[in-house]
Amino acid sequence: MLIEVLPSTGYQRMPYLEDRLVIVIDVLRATSTIVTALANGCQAIIPALTPEEALEKRLTLPGSLLGGERDSLIIEGFDLGNSPFDYVPEKVGGRRVIMTTTNGTRAIRDSIAAPIIWMASFVNMQSIVLAVLREFENNHRLQGIVVYCAGTEERFDLPDILCAGMFIDALGSEIMLNDLGEAALMLYRSLEDHLLEAIRNSVHGKRLMSLGLERDIIYCSTPNILPVVPVVQDGEIVWLTGE
Amino acid sequence: MLIEVLPSTGYQRMPYLEDRLVIVIDVLRATSTIVTALANGCQAIIPALTPEEALEKRLTLPGSLLGGERDSLIIEGFDLGNSPFDYVPEKVGGRRVIMTTTNGTRAIRDSIAAPIIWMASFVNMQSIVLAVLREFENNHRLQGIVVYCAGTEERFDLPDILCAGMFIDALGSEIMLNDLGEAALMLYRSLEDHLLEAIRNSVHGKRLMSLGLERDIIYCSTPNILPVVPVVQDGEIVWLTGE
Numbered sequence: 001m002l003i004e005v006l007p008s009t010g011y012q013r014m015p016y017l018e019d020r021l022v023i024v025i026d027v028l029r030a031t032s033t034i035v036t037a038l039a040n041g042c043q044a045i046i047p048a049l050t051p052e053e054a055l056e057k058r059l060t061l062p063g064s065l066l067g068g069e070r071d072s073l074i075i076e077g078f079d080l081g082n083s084p085f086d087y088v089p090e091k092v093g094g095r096r097v098i099m100t101t102t103n104g105t106r107a108i109r110d111s112i113a114a115p116i117i118w119m120a121s122f123v124n125m126q127s128i129v130l131a132v133l134r135e136f137e138n139n140h141r142l143q144g145i146v147v148y149c150a151g152t153e154e155r156f157d158l159p160d161i162l163c164a165g166m167f168i169d170a171l172g173s174e175i176m177l178n179d180l181g182e183a184a185l186m187l188y189r190s191l192e193d194h195l196l197e198a199i200r201n202s203v204h205g206k207r208l209m210s211l212g213l214e215r216d217i218i219y220c221s222t223p224n225i226l227p228v229v230p231v232v233q234d235g236e237i238v239w240l241t242g243e
Numbered sequence: 244m245l246i247e248v249l250p251s252t253g254y255q256r257m258p259y260l261e262d263r264l265v266i267v268i269d270v271l272r273a274t275s276t277i278v279t280a281l282a283n284g285c286q287a288i289i290p291a292l293t294p295e296e297a298l299e300k301r302l303t304l305p306g307s308l309l310g311g312e313r314d315s316l317i318i319e320g321f322d323l324g325n326s327p328f329d330y331v332p333e334k335v336g337g338r339r340v341i342m343t344t345t346n347g348t349r350a351i352r353d354s355i356a357a358p359i360i361w362m363a364s365f366v367n368m369q370s371i372v373l374a375v376l377r378e379f380e381n382n383h384r385l386q387g388i389v390v391y392c393a394g395t396e397e398r399f400d401l402p403d404i405l406c407a408g409m410f411i412d413a414l415g416s417e418i419m420l421n422d423l424g425e426a427a428l429m430l431y432r433s434l435e436d437h438l439l440e441a442i443r444n445s446v447h448g449k450r451l452m453s454l455g456l457e458r459d460i461i462y463c464s465t466p467n468i469l470p471v472v473p474v475v476q477d478g479e480i481v482w483l484t485g486e
Contacts, residue, residue, distance in 0.1 A: 007399055007423075010255045010256065011254065011255070012253045012255060012397065152422075154254060154255065155421065155422070156248075156421070156422050156423040156426070158425060161422075161426065178398065178446055179398070179400055179447075180399040182445075183399070183401060187430065191429075201425075202425075203421055
């Protein structure tokens, strides 16, 4: 199985996706928050590229909430920020959330040519790995996986790459990797006993620390705590059926 | 000193370069070949984005040679390919070479807003490090370094990142790094005793191996054999004065 890892959004061209399973990773914090929202009963998340697009979408979806961030902070007039701790059952249970984040939402929208798009973070890693193995056993049209790290403002982001490395490490043998996949695996294996420290010391980690969001970093760096595989279906992100 | 490492060409936006020293790295093979050409007496290298642009430039530069590659092979009608072994003194001594390569030339052209653009590879690493230390001692307008890895076809390339890591490692202390800089340093330190093996096993390395170009890989992976710092001056790449 071929696994290609992409470092960030902002590329002028995407690889061929028509027979690939895409896994979008945005550890700090979009995919961690999406997994958490679904685990807490959120009905669906609708990605939007801009706050304006989010506001427009809400006109057609009465009762839905607005969530997301710009520069790591909640957007004025929105109901929820980008912290997983905003997405508690009392707020998101049974409701749709229209969500716009700088990097995560863009990565999802870039991947739209792929037949399958899932979302991963440390928090749901084990569920993702099991679902991937099951999918490749049953779906013989798939030719490989693209791990699309959302990055931070179009830049390589160490937390996302470490998460990609954990995914590759867990998948085990008989895989072929592009150079960034090899690098991700090596970096993960070097740092797996110090994940939290490495994530806290990343550029994005430091920015969240300076905003007093250490609690978010600790949460988003914790592996295998939620059994959710978020999947893009008809433009919405929902809990994968059968999981 | 702040060092930012970029993974490849193909980004939609470049970082701020006006007060930065840019170091372009394309280990396999453009910057290795440029260093070699200058060491062998080549008067200047003129980067061109396309073969057509190279042919056009030659009309105004009679006596110059055409060099470069597409898909790792020499371009039809050109005098030289992209192998450092093509750029021997008998061919390039005292002459200009108009050169187009897939990734390296693009990186040079992307960096044009920077006041200083140098070219590095393993082969001239020590000279680059010494020149950087001297430049920052004397030039107080410089605020940092951008290490622009050319990558392979707009993708992260392990040989370039390992070379960036060696550069960071050699610069020593009192540096601030972006996430890819941290990753490059860690990867270099993990692999420094197995550089050739890692480069041979990279995607680009394997492609060159399949074309019978192992000799090029071995040469391009050899640190500190040439005392050349190539610099961009008035659109040409020449040997840095005073080196």
